[in-house]
Amino acid sequence: MKRIIRSARFWIPFLIATIVVTTFFAWELDFLKSFLPSLPRIAPTTEEILFSALLGFLLSLTTGLLFWNIKEGSCPIGIKRATGFAGALGAITLICPVCVIFPASLLGLGIALGVIAPFLPVLRVIAIVVLGITVWMLWPRLE
Amino acid sequence: MQTTPTPTPKKFPWLIVSLGIVVALVGYSFVIKGQPSAVANGYSCPVQQPICKGGDCMKNHLCAAGTCSKECPGNCQHSA
Numbered sequence: 001m002k003r004i005i006r007s008a009r010f011w012i013p014f015l016i017a018t019i020v021v022t023t024f025f026a027w028e029l030d031f032l033k034s035f036l037p038s039l040p041r042i043a044p045t046t047e048e049i050l051f052s053a054l055l056g057f058l059l060s061l062t063t064g065l066l067f068w069n070i071k072e073g074s075c076p077i078g079i080k081r082a083t084g085f086a087g088a089l090g091a092i093t094l095i096c097p098v099c100v101i102f103p104a105s106l107l108g109l110g111i112a113l114g115v116i117a118p119f120l121p122v123l124r125v126i127a128i129v130v131l132g133i134t135v136w137m138l139w140p141r142l143e
Numbered sequence: 144m145q146t147t148p149t150p151t152p153k154k155f156p157w158l159i160v161s162l163g164i165v166v167a168l169v170g171y172s173f174v175i176k177g178q179p180s181a182v183a184n185g186y187s188c189p190v191q192q193p194i195c196k197g198g199d200c201m202k203n204h205l206c207a208a209g210t211c212s213k214e215c216p217g218n219c220q221h222s223a
């Protein structure tokens with residue numbers, strides 16, 4: 001634990017990921033509409049803001065732990081894919097239920113993503129659980 | 144001469160996680176199947192009150208952009 005806290009190999013990726021993820025989620029939740037064109041959506045709910053904060057923290061923590069573990073040479077197989085899967089799933093589920101149809105339609109995925117609209121709450125939980133497992137696996141154990 | 148066994152690298156438990164995801168989705172399907180309103184809410188505007196009403200439709204940037212125009216009963220149509 002102390003090795004991680006004192007390691008720049010953890011903190012630099014963690015902070016970079018925090019900035020990137022926070023900026024992306026802020027744009028997705030329409031907080032940057034003064035500066036950037038945004039997706040058509042209504043104001044985010046408290047639940048969405050809390051979920052995005054938790055997701056962003058877990059994504060940043062996973063990124064920091066991932067880089068730290070790569071340097072330490074003990075990175076579990078499949079962790080990068082799991083992190084990417086959970087991050088993408090979380091980002092998709094932050095699009096509001098109705099609005100998911102419109103931007104997805106632009107990509108020709110309207111039907112595919114429109115079907116998942118009622119499942120957004122459970123998909124958010126799945127994204128958080130997968131990220132929780134990656135953090136648990138990347139967390140250094142006492143030897 | 145003994146050699147130190149190479150530790151097997153850990154693997155992400157994709158099988159267990161995949162099964163968990165399937166169980167969660169199927170279970171949730173049964174939950175919302177018993178509550179038709181949950182499905183309807185998934186496709187309807189999350190705001191409880193119509194946000195675009197009367198002659199002020201275009202003053203609200205959400206209405207002007209067409210958001211929730213059709214999905215929310217009582218809201219103005221995009222062309223209004």
